[in-house]
Each structure stands twice: as structure tokens, then as C-alpha cells.
Amino acid sequence: MNSKQQIGVLGIGAIGTVIAYQLLQNNLNELFYFSRTTRTHLKLISEGHRHELPVDIKTTISKPIHLDWLIICLKEHQYQNAKDWFPKLIQPHTRIAVIRNGLQLKRPLLAFTDDDHILECMIDAPTQLSHEGFYQNLNTPILTVPQSDLASAFEFCFKHSKLTINQVEDFKTESWKKLCESATLGALLCLHNNTCHIFKSEKLQHDYRELMNESIQVAKADGALIDNRFTNQMLNKLMNYPYTKGSSMLTDMRNCKPIELGAKNGIISQLGKAYQIDTPINDMIVRALS
Known part of the structure; x- marks a missing residue:
């Protein structure tokens, strides 16, 4: 008889809500929720259906909690506020899945556990805040992870869910592709405070191409294998x-x-300097949006 595995979800925003919902499809999972903001229910619209799931979210942790898995769904700038939680949520046997944008996802956690206990995850799950506080998940979530035994164990957590886990040999290249795409789109939309409507303009299409190509040069210097057709x-x-x-x-x-x-254009500028590659557009974006 299989015993339940205890899984903590740290960060119950859009992605944390989507991940928690998928984990709940496996009755062998016992979930624990941690966030700085309390809520009584997870509210999600998935495949056209509205779900309101009662949750007990812990906003403080007074003593260590023994978890089989800790799934971290925090953005890069949220790690500083969570650093006091990590020693209480991460025990020697705890395996960790990190889901966030950017590169070097393991780095903030290496003070608390071993490298081989951490699984870096890249997610494709467009989700937006809808009316009445519901998150609307626009497609079936896909997680891309490095191929490993740890990844296979993580895959078991989502048994009976519709979430797909893709194990890839070259995780660095896949991470850089996602970073170049999201950093380019996000930065230009923020600079113009507008949606994709702006790309009707040929000038904005040119700006997109220039920023993408600049970012790809840094990616290649870092070892990513990106095809010349990617832009x-x-x-x-x-x-x-x-x-x-x-x-x-x-x-x-x-x-x-x-x-x-910092997790997007900032890391591209930072690594550009390390590899002695000029990144004037990313540098300008960091200055303008800081």
C-alpha cells in the first residue's frame, strides 16, 4: 500500500495555484501551502471550469516541517523575503523543484541543500488574473526539466494530472530560448505600457528583432545552442x-x-559583461525599468 508523500508549495500566486491544482489530482499527495498572503480558497479556471478549493495557507513557520518535496513558485525578487523560511522547509531528505523565470535557479538554495536535491523547472502555463479573484489557466501546463532520476521522481507527483513534464538533455539551451523570448517581449511591452498591439508597427518589429539578437549573442557565449532561425x-x-x-x-x-x-534583462546584461559582449539595449531597458 502506497503512503502519502508530503508536498509543500511555497508561493501561491498564479503558477503556485496552477501547480497545486494539478498536484491535487493525485490522491497520494498531501499538500501544505506557504505564502506571505493568506487566502481561504484556491480559485482557478481550467479548461473552462471554475474551481474553488479550500486551503490552509501558512503565513508563518515556527518550527521545521518535514516535507518529501518542496515546490518553490516564487519570482526572483521574492527570494529575499523567503530566506528565513528555507531552513524550516528544507530538511536533509527534502527534494526541491524550483519553478521560475531566469537562469541559475539552484544558486539561492545551495546554502540549504545539496545540488543533486534540486530540480530546475521551466514552465509554460499562461495564466492571468480574471474576475472575482480567479486565475485563468489558458492551456495545459508543461514543465521542462533536465533529464534525471530526480525528474522522474517529480513526474510521479503529477500522476493522474494533465500536466506534462518534458525531460530534456540540454536544459541550458531550452532555458535560454525561453529567457530570450520572455525578456524581449516583456521588456518592450513594459517600455510602451501596451499589449502586443504595438507590433503592428514595423519599427517595433525591428526593435524586437534587435533585442532578441542581442540577447542570443549572450546565450551563445554562455553555451546555449540556438539556431540562427530562432529570431x-x-x-x-x-x-x-x-x-x-x-x-x-x-x-x-x-x-x-x-x-x-533582474531575472530577465538584468541577467542578460550581467552575463554580457562577464563574456565581454556589448548589450546596450538590455542595459537601457534595465536603467529605464528599474
Whole structure:
């Protein structure tokens, strides 16, 4: 008889809500929720259905909690406020899945556990805040992770859910592709405080191409294997978006919340300097949006 595995979800925003809902499809999971903001229910619209799931969210932790898995759904700038929680949530046997944008996802956690206990995850799950406080998940979530035994164990957590986990050999390249795409789109939308409507303009299409190409040069220097056709592929994808499409950066900016600048354009500028590659457009974006 299988015993339940205890899984903590740290950060119950859009992605944390989507992940928690998918985990609840497996009755062998016992979930614990941690966040600085309390709520009584998870509210999610998935595949056209509205779900309101009662939850007990812990906003403080007084003593260590023994978890089989800790799934961290925090944005890069939220780690500083969570650092006092990590020693209480991470025990020697705890395995960790980190879901966030950017690179070097393990780095903030290496003070608390071993490298081989941490699984870096890249998520594709467009989710936006809808009316009445519901998060609306627009497609079936996909997690891309490095191929490993740890990834296979993590996959078992989502048994009976519709979430897909793709294990890839070259996680660095896949991470850089996602970063170049999201940093380029998010930054330009924030600079113009507008949705994808702006890309009707040929000038903005040119700006998109220039920023993407600059970011790709840094990615290649860091060891990513990105095809020369990638910029055109992303531009073609962009031109098929609805004019009303925004980005997580634009949403946060409009809601007067911190944006993921450090995890996106900031890290590109930082690594550009390390590899002696000029990144004037990313540098300008960091200055303008800081």
C-alpha cells in the first residue's frame, strides 16, 4: 500500500495555484501551502471550469516541517523575503523543484541543500488574473526539466494530472530560448505600457528583432545552442498573438508590483559583461525599468 508523500508549495500566486491544482489530482499527495498572503480558497479556471478549493495557507513557520518535496513558485525578487523560511522547509531528505523565470535557479538554495536535491523547472502555463479573484489557466501546463532520476521522481507527483513534464538533455539551451523570448517581449511591452498591439508597427518589429539578437549573442557565449532561425521563428510566433496579449512583466508593472527585471534583462546584461559582449539595449531597458 502506497503512503502519502508530503508536498509543500511555497508561493501561491498564479503558477503556485496552477501547480497545486494539478498536484491535487493525485490522491497520494498531501499538500501544505506557504505564502506571505493568506487566502481561504484556491480559485482557478481550467479548461473552462471554475474551481474553488479550500486551503490552509501558512503565513508563518515556527518550527521545521518535514516535507518529501518542496515546490518553490516564487519570482526572483521574492527570494529575499523567503530566506528565513528555507531552513524550516528544507530538511536533509527534502527534494526541491524550483519553478521560475531566469537562469541559475539552484544558486539561492545551495546554502540549504545539496545540488543533486534540486530540480530546475521551466514552465509554460499562461495564466492571468480574471474576475472575482480567479486565475485563468489558458492551456495545459508543461514543465521542462533536465533529464534525471530526480525528474522522474517529480513526474510521479503529477500522476493522474494533465500536466506534462518534458525531460530534456540540454536544459541550458531550452532555458535560454525561453529567457530570450520572455525578456524581449516583456521588456518592450513594459517600455510602451501596451499589449502586443504595438507590433503592428514595423519599427517595433525591428526593435524586437534587435533585442532578441542581442540577447542570443549572450546565450551563445554562455553555451546555449540556438539556431540562427530562432529570431524569425519567435517573430512569426509573435505576429500570430492576439493584439490584446500582454505579459507577466506588463501585468506586474500595471499593478504597481515589482517586475522580473533582474531575472530577465538584468541577467542578460550581467552575463554580457562577464563574456565581454556589448548589450546596450538590455542595459537601457534595465536603467529605464528599474
